[in-house]
Amino acid sequence: MQQFYLSSLSKNDTEIHFDKNESKHMSRVLRKKVGDPITITNGVGHRFSATLSHVDHKACTAIINQCMEISPDPYQLHVFIAPTKSNDRMDWFVEKATEIGVHEITPIICQRSDRKVIKQERLQKIAVAAMKQSLGAYLPMIHPVCDFSTSLNKIKGTACIAHCQDTNKVAIDSLSFKEKSISIFIGPEGDFTPEEIQAAADANVTAITLGEKRLRTETAGIIACHSISLLYP
């Protein structure tokens, strides 16, 4: 099964008009024909079953047969993560986090960040592709890059910071998640600085550990997403 994405679709729509790009892809690459069934999501929880009614490399249309409401995750996870030195690893994090389950991602610039520029649009495209591929119906939101100190003002609900310093930390699997919103901070390759860790503590962010191994930034991000999906009540 292949899933398409059209953000403009809403619950009560009865027909879909695909744009030029998508129409070309549908007719030329996928060789879809009139009468073929297709599945589309709008990325905000609706999945539509439709039948192609017109196929043309410039303008395909489909008739919607059914709209299903897909239950959202019981939690809302916002990952604040320092961009990795290599673009690949950041791309990879966004793909895997979308597959596993994440709702918002904010790239953060920390004192020890090597990379300070992020292509937000590129990451958002990766999230779209991963949502389609994994048959998800909710598109994670990729926010613009943000300073670490500013990002502390954006937390909601339970907030945690994963770092490698020798301070009092709680294992992620011993946390009890009582709030629906969860924010997790993941640092750069050289870790957060002691000042950043203190600033987080002052903002009531709980210091956590993800295990005994020294994890790469993107691995820590993935583990955080998957831990919440397993541990959330």
Added chain:
Amino acid sequence: MQQFYLSSLSKNDTEIHFDKNESKHMSRVLRKKVGDPITITNGVGHRFSATLSHVDHKACTAIINQCMEISPDPYQLHVFIAPTKSNDRMDWFVEKATEIGVHEITPIICQRSDRKVIKQERLQKIAVAAMKQSLGAYLPMIHPVCDFSTSLNKIKGTACIAHCQDTNKVAIDSLSFKEKSISIFIGPEGDFTPEEIQAAADANVTAITLGEKRLRTETAGIIACHSISLLYP
């Protein structure tokens, strides 16, 4: 902290002789000097603290000050996984599985496998790099590629197969792991065939689900490793 790897080291050794390659790396790239402290693992549970006693681009030596025994994981996880079409994704799986925790990996050839050749040596090198990087002390073993049907004879302890067909399946987080050895089978991009799933059932392999999303092979592999590390009693 940087960790080196030398498989030939054993518990009672007092001195280390590095080979030409490692010596060159140590002296030229890392610019290590006599008196510098270093950390080395042998990949079978020992971590050594040592001091460089001779630095030369052909033959570095170090005096071992201490040997620590690192506790092994309480479980032994063997992941049988179909190689992904793209080499990158398989490399990536081996890196992340090593960081998170895996003990043996066997690439399996399934009926719907696209790729049937695997560079075992290359994957083993990736595992070494990931073990060093994550400060692990146990090197996962990468086995030669194996047919799916043959691999069913190699399972030990609790065995599970993750597939996407509509059959009776158990959620991985509802399994109770009573045995130390765990084997998990992850299929190719087109999934296992019904015959393969039947053959697994005949071999007492429990069908499991890793969630509602359709996961890529490498994502399923990572999630399996991390689920066990969180769920194992």
